[in-house]
Amino acid sequence: MARSQNSFIKKQKEKKRMKKKEEKQEKKELRKEQSKGGNLDDMIAYVDEYGNILDSPPEEPKKDKKKDREENSENKEN
Numbered sequence: 001m002a003r004s005q006n007s008f009i010k011k012q013k014e015k016k017r018m019k020k021k022e023e024k025q026e027k028k029e030l031r032k033e034q035s036k037g038g039n040l041d042d043m044i045a046y047v048d049e050y051g052n053i054l055d056s057p058p059e060e061p062k063k064d065k066k067k068d069r070e071e072n073s074e075n076k077e078n
Contacts, residue, residue: 046058
């Protein structure tokens with residue numbers, strides 16, 4: 001009797017494992033269907049000069065011609 005009971009318990013455990021495995025697979029497929037996708041452009045964020053987070057790249061500030069001339073003259077002296 002002990003032998004048949006052991007095999008019955010083993011079968012029950014195996015059924016439980018298979019059921020759990022199937023549920024896990026279903027959850028995995030459901031998550032896969034609902035995901036937005038991992039597009040790199042969606043994941044990139046930009047920070048402007050004030051520390052605000054933006055979806056698009058901030059505009060480049062215009063360079064002052066006066067500052068450029070001063071920097072160039074300093075570099076020439078050295």
